[in-house]
Amino acid sequence: MTDTAGNATTTSGDEPVTMMEYFMQLEYSDVVSAPVMRFRDALMDARLIAQQCPKCKLVYVPPKGYCPIDTVELDERNEIQLADRGVVTNYTVVTPVQYYGQKETEPFVRASILLDPPGGMLILQDVLDIPVAEVRAGMRVEAVWAPKGERDVDEIGNRSGSALEGSLRGFRPTGEPDMPAEAFSDKVW
Ligand SMILES: [Zn+2]
Numbered sequence: 001m002t003d004t005a006g007n008a009t010t011t012s013g014d015e016p017v018t019m020m021e022y023f024m025q026l027e028y029s030d031v032v033s034a035p036v037m038r039f040r041d042a043l044m045d046a047r048l049i050a051q052q053c054p055k056c057k058l059v060y061v062p063p064k065g066y067c068p069i070d071t072v073e074l075d076e077r078n079e080i081q082l083a084d085r086g087v088v089t090n091y092t093v094v095t096p097v098q099y100y101g102q103k104e105t106e107p108f109v110r111a112s113i114l115l116d117p118p119g120g121m122l123i124l125q126d127v128l129d130i131p132v133a134e135v136r137a138g139m140r141v142e143a144v145w146a147p148k149g150e151r152d153v154d155e156i157g158n159r160s161g162s163a164l165e166g167s168l169r170g171f172r173p174t175g176e177p178d179m180p181a182e183a184f185s186d187k188v189w
Contacts, residue, residue, distance in 0.1 A: 030157050035063035038079070040153040043167040046145040048082040050120045051075075061120040062160070083116035084143035085174060088127065089184045091135055109135045113171055114184050121187065122162040126170030138178035141171035 032040070035051060039062045042049040050059045051074040053067035061082060066073050091111035096104035109127045114120075127135050128144055145151070145168060152166035 030159075032156075033065055033158050035065045035074070036156065036158055036160075038076070039063055040156050043153050043156070043164060044151050046084075046143075046148070046151075046167070048084055048115070048120070048143075048168075050080055050082050051078045052080050052118065054078060059118060059120040061115075061122065061162075062156075080118050082118065082120045084145075084168075086113045086115035086141060086171075087179045087184055088112070088135065088137055088139045088141055088171075089114045089121075089188045090137055091127065093132055093135075107132050111135065111141075111171070112188070113141060114187050122164075124162055125168075126165070127172070128170045129172040136178065138181060138184075140174045140176040140179065142174050144169045144172050 039049055048061065049063065050061035051063035051065070052059050053070055053072055053074065055070040055072055056067060058067065058069065059080070059082070060067070060074070063074065063079065065075070088111045091109050093107050093109055094104075095107045096102055098105070109132055110124045111127050113122045113125050115122065127141065146166065155166055156164065
């Protein structure tokens with residue numbers, strides 16, 4: 001018995017075929033939703049937008065087009081502008097393993113950022129311009145946008161989440177006093 005590549009898949013012709021190995025390639029094309037297209041346009045303009053549910057008031061960034069809690073459809077009428085500064089609520093120090101293709105060599109931070117009112121949470125953000133050991137919850141930060149002309153949102157699709165590196169490089173400390181944990185501890189993500 002052979003597979004489509006001509007490789008033997010069984011050792012005996014009497015055994016039923018239960019497994020085959022072959023190489024295949026799949027190409028996905030994902031039609032980007034209207035809310036995400038608007039989100040991408042805003043990023044190119046160094047702005048963050050979101051949708052806010054009129055019922056539960058939760059802020060969805062990137063916009064989803066619906067609130068899964070209330071099963072309410074959201075559209076441009078529910079769109080809000082977000083601040084591009086906020087506070088580090090929690091973070092992880094990632095120590096890169098040196099596998100083939102790894103580009104990172106030094107430990108780095110991925111942080112959750114609670115944006116100033118009207119709110120919104122970005123996860124997995126880079127924290128720039130500060131040693132890893134000095135990053136802390138409560139630290140005030142501001143967005144570092146890629147320069148106009150270098151921004152790229154091609155990678156942002158319907159399931160990209162907060163991976164915005166092509167336009168929003170990360171966040172850096174503002175130098176303002178830290179916020180007390182009580183100010184954000186109910187919003188840690
Ligand atoms: Zn809701």
